[in-house]
Amino acid sequence: MRRYTLNILFCAAAxxxxxxxxxxxxxxxxxxxxxxxxxxxxxAVSLNLVxxxxxxxxxxxxxxxCVGAYAxxxxxxxxxxxxxxxxxxxFAPWLAPWLFPVxxxxxxxxxxxAGLIVALPSFRTRDDYLAIITIAAxxxxxxxxxxxxxxxxxxxFSGMKRTVNAMADVIELPWxxxxxxxxxxxxVLVIRRLMSSTYGKGVSAVCQNEVAAEMMGVNTNRVxxxxxxxxxxxxxxxxxxxxxxxxxxxxxxxxxxxxxxGLVMVYLGGMxxxxxxxxxxxxxxxxxxxxxxxxxxxxxxxHAVNLLPAGYQLDQIWTWVFIPLMLILLMQFRPExxxxxxxxxxVFPRLRRWITLK
Amino acid sequence: xxPLLEVAGxxxxxxxxxxxxxxxxxLPERELAGLIGPNGAGKTTVFNIVSGFYKPTAGGxxxxxxxxxxxxxxxxxxxxxxxxxxxxxxxxxxxxxxxLRLAHYHRLGYGFxxxxxxxxxxxxxxxxxxxHARDVLAMMKLTDCANELPKNLPYGLQRRVELARAxxxxxRLLLLDEPAAGLNSADVDELIRLIAWIxxxxxxxxxxxxxxxxxxxxxxxxxxxxxxxxxIAAGAPEEIRxxxxxxxxxLGDEAV
Amino acid sequence: MDxxxxxxxxxxxxxxxxxxxxxGYTLVYGxxxxxxxxxxxxxxxxxxxxxxxxxxxxxxxGLFGFSRELTLMLTIxxxxxxxxxxxxxxxxxxxxxxxxxxxxRLYVVITxxxxxxxLENGNLALLGASRRTLPELVDKTIYNIGGIAVTSLKxxxxxxxxxxFIALHFIVTRTRMGMAMRAVSWDKFALxxxxxxxxxxxxxxxxxxxxIAGLGGLLFAMSYPVxxxxxxxxxxxxxxxxxxxxxxxEIRGAFVGGxxxxxxxxxxxxxxxxxxxxxxxxxxxxxxxxxxxxGIFGKPLTTKI
Numbered sequence: 001m002r003r004y005t006l007n008i009l010f011c012a013a014a015x016x017x018x019x020x021x022x023x024x025x026x027x028x029x030x031x032x033x034x035x036x037x038x039x040x041x042x043x044a045v046s047l048n049l050v051x052x053x054x055x056x057x058x059x060x061x062x063x064x065x066c067v068g069a070y071a072x073x074x075x076x077x078x079x080x081x082x083x084x085x086x087x088x089x090x091f092a093p094w095l096a097p098w099l100f101p102v103x104x105x106x107x108x109x110x111x112x113x114a115g116l117i118v119a120l121p122s123f124r125t126r127d128d129y130l131a132i133i134t135i136a137a138x139x140x141x142x143x144x145x146x147x148x149x150x151x152x153x154x155x156x157f158s159g160m161k162r163t164v165n166a167m168a169d170v171i172e173l174p175w176x177x178x179x180x181x182x183x184x185x186x187x188v189l190v191i192r193r194l195m196s197s198t199y200g201k202g203v204s205a206v207c208q209n210e211v212a213a214e215m216m217g218v219n220t221n222r223v224x225x226x227x228x229x230x231x232x233x234x235x236x237x238x239x240x241x242x243x244x245x246x247x248x249x250x251x252x253x254x255x256x257x258x259x260x261x262g263l264v265m266v267y268l269g270g271m272x273x274x275x276x277x278x279x280x281x282x283x284x285x286x287x288x289x290x291x292x293x294x295x296x297x298x299x300x301x302x303h304a305v306n307l308l309p310a311g312y313q314l315d316q317i318w319t320w321v322f323i324p325l326m327l328i329l330l331m332q333f334r335p336e337x338x339x340x341x342x343x344x345x346x347v348f349p350r351l352r353r354w355i356t357l358k
Numbered sequence: 359x360x361p362l363l364e365v366a367g368x369x370x371x372x373x374x375x376x377x378x379x380x381x382x383x384x385l386p387e388r389e390l391a392g393l394i395g396p397n398g399a400g401k402t403t404v405f406n407i408v409s410g411f412y413k414p415t416a417g418g419x420x421x422x423x424x425x426x427x428x429x430x431x432x433x434x435x436x437x438x439x440x441x442x443x444x445x446x447x448x449x450x451x452x453x454x455x456x457x458l459r460l461a462h463y464h465r466l467g468y469g470f471x472x473x474x475x476x477x478x479x480x481x482x483x484x485x486x487x488x489x490h491a492r493d494v495l496a497m498m499k500l501t502d503c504a505n506e507l508p509k510n511l512p513y514g515l516q517r518r519v520e521l522a523r524a525x526x527x528x529x530r531l532l533l534l535d536e537p538a539a540g541l542n543s544a545d546v547d548e549l550i551r552l553i554a555w556i557x558x559x560x561x562x563x564x565x566x567x568x569x570x571x572x573x574x575x576x577x578x579x580x581x582x583x584x585x586x587x588x589x590i591a592a593g594a595p596e597e598i599r600x601x602x603x604x605x606x607x608x609l610g611d612e613a614v
Numbered sequence: 615m616d617x618x619x620x621x622x623x624x625x626x627x628x629x630x631x632x633x634x635x636x637x638g639y640t641l642v643y644g645x646x647x648x649x650x651x652x653x654x655x656x657x658x659x660x661x662x663x664x665x666x667x668x669x670x671x672x673x674x675x676g677l678f679g680f681s682r683e684l685t686l687m688l689t690i691x692x693x694x695x696x697x698x699x700x701x702x703x704x705x706x707x708x709x710x711x712x713x714x715x716x717x718x719r720l721y722v723v724i725t726x727x728x729x730x731x732x733l734e735n736g737n738l739a740l741l742g743a744s745r746r747t748l749p750e751l752v753d754k755t756i757y758n759i760g761g762i763a764v765t766s767l768k769x770x771x772x773x774x775x776x777x778x779f780i781a782l783h784f785i786v787t788r789t790r791m792g793m794a795m796r797a798v799s800w801d802k803f804a805l806x807x808x809x810x811x812x813x814x815x816x817x818x819x820x821x822x823x824x825x826i827a828g829l830g831g832l833l834f835a836m837s838y839p840v841x842x843x844x845x846x847x848x849x850x851x852x853x854x855x856x857x858x859x860x861x862x863x864e865i866r867g868a869f870v871g872g873x874x875x876x877x878x879x880x881x882x883x884x885x886x887x888x889x890x891x892x893x894x895x896x897x898x899x900x901x902x903x904x905x906x907x908x909g910i911f912g913k914p915l916t917t918k919i
Contacts (some may be wrong), residue, residue: 057720059727128649128723132858133903136896139851143893190474197473197480198459198487199464200665205449205460212447215409217435217464217527226470260731263724320735324728331721331728332711341451 003125014181021174026055035245037285038180039238042187044265044281045274046234048192051263052271052341054227055207058118058133062258064240066139066251067114068236069243070151072107073160076244079103081162085150089162096166100179103163104240111236112229114141119228123221126210138259145251156250160243171188176245183241191274194230203227204272257320264327269337276339291319362387362425362531362563363408369416370403370587377403378587381417385531390557390564392578392595396607400587401567409441410434420532436464440529442520444536444567450509454500454519457489457508461526491526497559498522498552514545518552519557522540525560532556534566538573550576575599583607616761617884625838625880626873627768630775633872634830635853637782637865638701644863645800648719651726652704654850655733656824660697660831661841662737667692672749686751693832694825701824702817704729710816717911730847737843745842748835767851771833778826779869786865791818799863844882848892852879855899861909870910 020026026034047061078086080096089184091099117137122130146154167175194200201221205213243249246347261284269280299314308314330337345351361384368381371384378400385391393401407421410431419426426434440461449457466487472480495501500515500522508516517537524532537553538546550573556578557564568574574581574595581598583591585607591598598604635657642650650904671678671685680688708729712722755766786792794810794919834849835841856875860867883896904911 016841034594037596057723078392088866119898121900124902125907127719129903129907131720131723132649132854133900135851136900136903139896140893140900143889143896147887147889147893167793193474193476195472198462198484199468199470201456201460204452204456205463208449208451209413211445212443212449213441213460214431214448215411215435215441216523217432218460219430219432219463230470257731260727279488281452295584295751315739317739321732321739324731324735327728328708328725329733331725332708335717 003318010185014178014185017181018174018178021177022172031174032245032291035177035180035241037282038184039242039245040261040265040281040285041278042238043235043262044243044269044277044284045187045191045306046231046238047144047262048266048269048272048274048277049194049203049227049234051053051196051266052273052277053203053207054169054224055259055271057127058134058228058231059256059259060118060134060136060141060260061232062133062254062256063233064111064114064137064232064235065239065242065258066145066254067232068107068111068239069249069254070145070157070239070251071110071236072240073139073157073243073249074151074161075103075106077157077159079163080160080166083159093166094170097170097175100163100167100175103244104183104237105238107243108233111239112233114236115232116225117141117223118232122224122228124327135259136258137231138254142251142255154250154252156248158230158248161247164247166242171234176241180245182357183237187237188274189233190230191227220253234324259323260327264323267327267330267335267337270339270341271337272341273339273343275344276337276342279338288319288323291322292316295319315334361385362389362422363565364420365408366420367416368404368407368419370400370407370412371415376587377416378407378584381584383582383589383592385563385565387530387563388561390475390553390577391566391578391582391585392574393565393567393578393582394574394598395584395590399584399607401434401584402535403586403587405441405535405567409439409533432464435527436527437530438530439533440524440527440531441533442517442524442535442537444539446513446516446520448508448516448520448523451507453505454508454511454522455491455504455520458494458522458526459487461523462487462490464527472613487610490528494526498525509535512577514541516551517541521552521556523579525556529562531563531565534564534568535565536569536585538568538570546570546573549573553577619760619762621880621884622877623762623764623768625877626772627872627876628880629869629876630771631830631834631849632853632856632876633775633869633871634778634826634833635850636857636860636868636872637778638827639857640853640860640862640865640868641795641819641823643857645795645816646709646713648709648713649726649854649862650704650709650820651821651850651854652729652733653701653823654853655730655846656697656701656704656847657827657831657834657850657853658796658841658843658846659733660693660824660828661748661835661845662741662746662831663696663700663828664689664832664835665694665746665841667696668749668751673749682751682793689751689832690829694820694828697828698821698825699833701820701827705816705820710813717894724726730850734843734847741843743842748839748841749897750839751836760806767837771837774829774833775869778829779865781863782822782826785822791815795819796843852895855895856906858899858909859902861911864909864911867909867911 034150043061043065047058049114050056050058079099080089080093080180110269118134121133125133145151151157164176170176173288202213202218205218206220206223265280266283268284269277295314295316295318302313338349363385365381365383368378370378381404393404395401401525403412407414410426410429413428421437424437426437441514449460467483468477468480495504498518498521500519503515508519511519519573521537538549541549554577556562578595581593581595582589583598583604590603590607591601627647634656638653638656640651644780668685668689671688672682672823686877708725711721712725752767757764794808794815797808798815852875856871857868860871860872878898879891879895882891
């Protein structure tokens with residue numbers, strides 16, 4: 001029983017958060033940040049499968065999140081909203097809570113299929129060349145979506161709020177928070193279980209010595225397909241959640257910067273360490289939010305003491321100078337991140353008593 | 359009786375380099391044969407072709423009555439062939455036990471969804487794999503380092519782990535690429551005993567590349583000598599030892 | 615037919631830009647086996663430097679009040695020098711310490727990508743979003759050759775690209791430093807035997823590649839006089855695609871790839887909505903990397919056991 005402490009703690013924390021949200025003790029801003037943390041956790045942990053465990057370098061993870069977001073949004077609108085695109089809603093609104101998992105799965109499946117764009121070239125290509133392929137894939141996905149006028153093209157796509165509202169009409173609950181928490185749980189569980197199975201360790205084998213893997217009976221091509229599809233499928237999960245939380249998606253928000261965010265979280269946390277990446281995802285999301293307040297404050301302070309010329313304003317773009325700089329410094333001084341490829345339970349073996357890996 | 363492995367007319371070109379010319383060989387079941395020759399003679403190339411890593415320019419390979427040209431290495435492993443490498447190729451950041459577990463990959467018996475859902479099929483398969491891997495570890499006297507990372511083990515033990523990994527895949531044919539390379543004299547004696555024991559215990563057919571005459575002479579019942587990608591002699595070790603062309607290949611023209 | 619030829623002229627101009635930038639990727643890759651992803655942004659910096667230098671020198675607003683001809687004559691070398699300083703600084707500050715530590719190649723690639731982002735966003739943060747316009751340094755004469763309009767600037771761009779190609783060919787085959795560059799790409803450890811320190815070769819390579827990118831930036835700014843911080847990102851990617859198509863590490867590859875890509879792009883835009891241009895370019899990249907990663911001129915690699 002004691003081994004399940006962590007799982008129970010997570011569930012308890014989740015219930016507490018949902019209860020707080022239900023009692024309206026969390027304001028909308030805090031709630032949004034909590035959900036954003038959840039999305040980033042899923043995004044980073046899924047990227048970790050490829051960049052950490054498999055040792056490949058995917059810099060186009062945002063593209064798969066984009067596919068998931070759009071696919072989920074489209075299914076959602078088709079199901080529960082009257083739209084010019086799909087006509088009348090397919091289902092009655094009271095079905096929304098029951099059919100939301102279908103929307104999630106649909107988005108994940110679409111993203112997993114998009115993962116094939118990268119998985120197939122990875123048979124023959126490695127390292128920096130594969131990195132370029134992932135970037136190309138990211139651009140291609142965004143470019144395709146922007147060229148389809150029916151789903152809004154460059155204007156973006158919305159209408160998913162109908163589904164969210166429909167769920168709230170059935171029972172008044174913080175639905176999206178609950179789905180996000182469930183998503184994080186499922187994502188961590190899937191990666192954890194996968195990587196503790198012999199089947200999943202094929203991924204590590206491919207990373208550590210691909211020749212030996214292939215020669216010792218590991219079907220490396222299938223391992224790569226599995227890893228890329230699982231990774232992008234889970235990124236799709238993050239995408240569907242994102243689309244429903246904000247009620248609006250635009251392909252441009254899943255560009256190279258989004259992918260870079262993922263990279264920062266993975267390398268900050270440590271490649272191949274789920275706990276490290278989770279910590280990094282939380283820290284990173286909070287850091288971005290903190291910078292949102294610090295930069296205007298810094299701007300005012302520096303103007304007050306006349307350190308900045310009057311005509312010049314510090315603005316939010318500095319965040320995107322700061323974050324790449326942080327990653328550069330990380331690469332220079334601690335490329336293994338918080339935890340390297342170890343888990344918290346490896347660093348503090350006593351924790352093992354409280355955690356089950358199953 | 360049909361041989362377990364039959365190689366006929368194998369040739370391999372790399373760009374302008376003719377690495378192997380018309381190599382033919384038959385390996386009966388339960389044989390322990392050796393492949394020797396000077397450095398760069400094309401020995402490892404033969405292993406790489408047989409295990410499917412290279413596609414030969416010409417020639418055919420029949421393993422256990424089945425033509426295996428063009429099969430992927432992992433498919434050939436699944437048919438019952440395993441190998442070790444000249445420079446050890448273990449998965450250095452997985453434990454020794456995991457290294458052996460992964461040798462069962464070609465007959466896991468479950469897939470992605472079973473692993474994620476922890477299906478009964480997954481539990482059963484993992485239990486069997488674990489039991490077998492631990493059995494092999496015990497037989498190879500490696501139980502103590504089951505949870506070590508290979509990169510932290512001494513060189514001699516790494517070689518043994520690699521051998522254990524090959525055995526864990528339950529092969530019928532074992533290809534050993536210079537198993538004694540880098541071992542000291544005492545370790546070599548130990549290795550000779552080990553290979554002889556494995557050969558009997560697991561009822562294996564073994565084909566080995568080896569430089570050290572001591573090992574070859576102690577173990578092999580049949581030798582093939584290659585030089586510049588061609589077979590220059592084949593036969594029992596005693597015949598080979600006195601074969602003029604072999605002496606020439608190893609020692610140069612003056613020695614003859 | 616006229617339309618087609620007109621498009622070909624445009625393709626030649628764009629191909630020249632791509633080739634000039636692609637050279638930087640190719641030279642660095644040839645020597646260090648490193649894809650310098652910040653190179654596109656070095657090109658952007660070059661264009662901005664050209665802007666500041668030329669407005670600084672030119673009459674009547676400039677500090678010196680030089681004539682247009684003199685300004686152009688001075689802007690070309692100054693832009694090249696300052697841009698090469700930027701490139702060399704990147705190498706010194708970001709890449710070299712990593713390479714020294716023997717860090718994994720991917721760490722260097724990440725660093726390069728991030729350096730690019732820092733340059734782009736740093737520029738935006740420091741200079742603001744207002745777009746800048748390069749003063750007109752040459753008169754736009756339009757020649758009419760058989761019904762096709764060709765501006766003198768376009769001719770200059772294409773001519774410069776050809777001259778750069780000839781000059782580079784000379785450097786690489788005839789000078790000691792150029793031969794050292796080729797030697798490094800074969801065998802890093804044999805180089806000290808030639809009596810040239812490796813670091814000097816690397817610095818020279820970065821300086822050369824960045825200077826050419828600076829020249830490209832200047833010409834680009836003269837042809838399309840509106841500058842913005844993200845101009846280097848997409849153009850840089852396209853140039854990189856060109857380098858890969860031609861076979862990265864090959865100087866001729868950069869040129870052939872540049873013109874080829876420009877031709878495809880111009881034709882796509884001529885017959886399809888312009889939003890399809892990037893889609894095509896990146897699809898080509900994906901396809902080439904998948905099927906023939908070493909490009910048109912590159913030699914295939916094999917794994918050894």
